[in-house]
Amino acid sequence: MDWAVIPANLPFLMKGLWVSFQLAIFVIVISFPLACVIAVGRVSSRWWIRFPSATFVNAMRSNPLILIVFWFFFLVPLIIGRPVGDFASVMIAFVVFFSAYFTEIIRSGIQSVDRNQIQAGLSTGLTYFQVMRMVVLPQAMRNMMPALVTECIIIFQGTTIAYVVGLREFLNSTFLVTERTIRPVELYLFAALVYFVVCFAGSCLARYLEKKKVRTQ
């Protein structure tokens, strides 16, 4: 073993890690609001809103992310009519894919709030909008926080899939260094450790939020 290979290539690897973070943050920031809109459609009483949102969510959730990435890689240039670059295609695929998962979390968050809470709010003279904003949404938010944090970790882990289209995120950077140095053992174990530290911290946060949620119920 020769661990010197890691400090020697650290700047390059860290640049890859930074790309992974950027990718994850971008995906979270765009797909969450999108998912909020789809989730409202998902619980709508109008079938022509509910049905397409449900179809979208189910289609995304029953396909592997890598296949969605391939689809968009092929389709996006075709639809737009010109090449758009790997980065853009992957981003779009990720956003579309993960917004479906966020949608389900938000939906069950909304549905986890007791219907009587709305009645109780209305009975005190609040308007429906006020009840939603001040009674239902804060509770729904608290209920879905652990799942949202877990999903963010999954998104961060999912960014590794950008490797297959050659995007230079952390895993791909590691791969490139192994190609050059022929030190796969040290490098992949290092990559695993870095991913573990980040994701484990996230899991601990999710668990803490879960405990807090149970305590306040």
Added chain:
Amino acid sequence: MTEPLVKITDLSLWYEKYRALDCINTEFDSGKCIVICGPSGSGKSSLLRCVNRLEDFQEGDVFFDGQSLRECSDIAALRSNIGMVFQHFELYPHMSVLDNITLAPRWAKKKPKEAAETHAMALLDRVGIANQAKKYPAELSGGQQQRAAIARALALEPKLMLFDEPTSALDPEMIVEVLRVMRDLAQDGMTMLVVTHEMAFAREVSDEIIFMDEGRIVERKATPDFFTNPHSRRAQDFLDRILMKI
């Protein structure tokens, strides 16, 4: 004077820092029905749960039939001689009522299936729900479920029955049917320890009443005495509140 069935010496129980039971000393004789009452958080249920070591008490000891619970190496065998009835019934939802009743006799007491089922049917008949034997617990009313749970406890042919607020989770019209079963049981000479707020039941059925507060036994008296002449101020207040409902 014969040995008491249960003897409790210097029993203390902590949940983390919270002292649930504070140096309890008492004993219960065979064939008596004893009601334990007191405000919530007074340690009634904890005391009951120590008698079959569902709570691992830290200090003191409980003797059941002369056997120390602290030193008991086969607690399962000891527990199979004590029946217990819970506030929320705790029937096993994935088994029929009959299977619920025969489970412990068959596995803990190694009774043959046939004999266990015959006995179970007799017990179900005794609590008045023999026609529900093949049903699943969730198909029964609360009162029927609790009676099935009593039959399940009786199937152990126990020397002692523990009741942990058996009617607290029931609607008023179902409380009566459960209390009737318990009264019959007491009249047949079963040794019973009952944690309950049903003071009418206590007055009519029990031989003695123990009043607890803050993890201690404040008062223990023969039933008629307790109602007419409660000794302590706290027991008086409690009685006033629970009987007058103010």
Added chain:
Amino acid sequence: MEINYDFDWSMLLEDPNRQWIIEGLLTTVYLSLLAWLIALTVGIVIGAIRMTPSRTLRIIGTVYVEFFRNIPFLVQLFIWFFVFPLLLPHDWMLTWNRLPHVPFLTALIGLSLFTAARVAEHIRSGISSIPKGQFDAARSSGLTQIQMYRHVIIPYAFRVMIPTIASEFLTIFKNSALTLTVGVAEITSAAKSIEAWSFRGVEAYTVASVTYMTTTASVVLFMTWLEHRLRIPGLIAKK
């Protein structure tokens, strides 16, 4: 915006495309089923280990779960493929490299052990969803620890866990697509090959998507039926 694309579905039936698709389908199904069985077995063992009174065993179980859950699956796969053989003793490594279907075996190990951690976690949450009173009732009636688990806790937990066990099969089924990165010729990989050869992406990826979606739909239907069959009469399923 104008989409210029001529569909040609018949090309899927021509060789080598047809061959790739058939092989891809079979590989995906074999790999997923085998990995699922191993994952269930290992997951149950790890789940059980985490409930033993032994502190050491519990820690081992927890460390396993945390490691496999917090490292991305693709990284795990690379470690099994690139790192694991190098850590073996020399002659073992030679034997390993000489085995047929090394990518498949790698994928199988990777998928199974990754999913086992998730199964173990589901088992734990399944058991902890059982009301505490059920444990009290079983213990108070004189059942031993083993009898309690065998007759009361496990049959109860099993019903609670059916949906998650099914969803783990679907997780494996979808994750198996990632094994194309280590050279397993499963269905996504087949679709990718067809696309690369003929530039018929829509047709090729449709085959793969239809595979995943019909499988998902069938498993969901089957599980709904099974849940209904095993439903405890009178008990309303908690959502």
